[in-house]
Amino acid sequence: MKTTILLIAAVITCLGQCLAADTPMGISLVDGSKLKGRVMSSTEVEVTLMTDFGLVRLPLDKLSSESRQAITAGSKPDSEALLRRISELEAKVSQLQQENEALRRQVVSTPAPTYRPSTGSNSLTPSSPQTSSPGASHVISSTGKRHNSGCRYFGSGRPCGPTDGIACKVCGG
16 A cells, blocks of 8 residues: 555656656556657646647546646646746836836927928928918918918918919819
């Protein structure tokens, strides 16, 4: 009885080490046959092995008791290690949130670049959008198109002369 328990403990230890090292291990089945492969995953009802012949899924009730114990013992997560990993990840998330907030503050405090209108009358350089002055009969948009006061696109742009820019195809400029 004691030798059987010691033998089972030795098999479990050996199989657990094989599982941890990700090396191929021998799996004994209830019918006496054996498989050799790496345990890819195990659930409450089945184990997935990568063998030389491909991926094999076996129900746990088809495994011998020693193999079943070795696989289920090796698949139990280490709660201490998981708790340490969770605390590391929480610290990393907190650090990233602080960096993100600092970057957001930096973007808000940095003034946006502005475009200054060119001194040339036929320039296509974009300028900051302005509403046209009340007495202007022509405006030039940021795309360089000239619109007259009857055009639907007349609302925004900078005042210009009747020959500046490119004439709008809708109103003729």
